Amino acid sequence: MKQFVPAQTSAGTSRLRSVFEKLSTEVVERARLASMKPLQRLPQTALEVGITSDDKLIDFPKRPKWNYGMTKEQLEQNEKDEFEKWLNDIYERYGDHVQETSDGEQEELSWFEHNLEVWRQLWRVLEISDIILIIVDIRHPVLHLPTTLYRYVTEELGRKVVCVFNKIDLVAEKTVYAWRKYFEEVYPELHIATFSCFPRDENLIDDTSTYVLKTRLKRPRKRGYRATGVRDVLIACKDVHLDKQGVTVDWNTLIKNYDDESELPVDGTHLEDINDSDDDSETGSMDGLDDEFSGILNVTDHEVTPHKDYVTIGLVGHPNVGKSSLINSIMGRTVVSASRTPGHTKHFQTIHLTGNVRLCDSPGLVFPSLLPKPLQILSGMYPIAQVQEPYSTIQYLAERIPLEKILRLSPPDGDKNHSWSAWDICEEFAKDRGFYTAKAARPDVYRAANTLLRLSNDGRILLSFKPPGFFTTTKYELMKLREIEAQENEEDETEDESSDDESEEDDGAPVKITNIFEALENA
Ligand SMILES: Nc1nc2c(ncn2[C@@H]2O[C@H](COP(=O)(O)OP(=O)(O)OP(=O)(O)O)[C@@H](O)[C@H]2O)c(=O)[nH]1
């Protein structure tokens, strides 16, 4: 069984800190050496991923059932015991599980949340919310939407759910569209909204090409909440048709406020520093907690239900997917702290949006799953400062995207056919950036590898997974084409029949299906 040790803690914050695994020196050294071997670039289809099959799902801890006869102490003990049992059970079943998947990936147990206090916060947010927004990073929505969570929230708690595809500025419109269609197929009941704090680069038509880094680097150092999608998120909340006695939300008026999102208030106070250093200070204060919630983290001896006078929208999801940023965008100003370091939000907080609608931010937590560990690091769920061995993760990345081309590196031996290794890439990148060790003045490969991980987390180096069939079929293009045709037919029907003076330009010309998205962008 692997050993887990608590991360360094500072007084007062340890209670809500997550724990990280400590690797042995042999493991680190083995990975370093392995990264020096020439890497095998995988076909694009390695980026296609579908929903995890049921036999691979690992359940997450639920609040144990209480009964009236129990004292607070007994309840608390019961929660602890059940949680321990759950943890032990996972380690017994999956602790030593390292399995090669059919795609040749090494799959093992994720670094998941080990702190009962953090799970308790999730339980409370789920209990007090009428509508739950599960926020997922569009770069790997399947990984970020735990099926177990979705089922629990809809089937057992009976709450309304909206899945928010977040950070859509990082990928092409075509990718967002394909993911939406795929999720609609797999979860027909799910409401989906798309969102981003940043505008998408209009040149980003094909996110599988290598130009991305260059343009991404030009992002402004300060940003306002010029979000795209707040409207979409609120429309999705309206569309779940929450029927709550005694609370009537005027969704239409609320949504109207966001009709022109580029006009959202942006003044100096609404700008957030894009912080290059990883700020891991304790920022989650209890200030945002209403009196009603001041004791919410205590063990309760009664069932917790949403407040009768408000509609509460709870945001949940993995760390770093952008929950706090989304809340700030909805509010048009900084009301909760956001950071590129996962695990930034430590306490849940409620923020009033209108007289009877409030938002609830929650700490992100990693659900247990079976996955390649490098993928977890690349998905922003693991603090890079805690990564002891970055090389296997760079290798994982470089096997899937042409990293040396994206970084425009020259081969170390000048040979155009050089067989790159992950180590080579880091070493050449170190030289390129002028990263040298202080003592021996050798290229600082470790620093280079870490920088690459950060660039990847920020989406400046893009690792974007795609739904099944994305590269191998024209399924999604055809769907889009049909939608456009249906829309055109609808427009034709409503148009005045007599307007025949201008002939349609595309009459008879076959549409080049594979380029339908480009055609739309250029239109
Ligand atoms: N490109 C891009 N980055 C985003 C977007 N939203 C958030 N981010 C970045 O993602 C990082 C995490 O954002 P947070 O809002 O703190 O994420 P969180 O889900 O609250 O994270 P925890 O509190 O750790 O659970 C920050 O560096 C944000 O700037 C987005 O729409 N696009």
Ligand SMILES: [Mg+2]
């Ligand atoms: Mg947060």
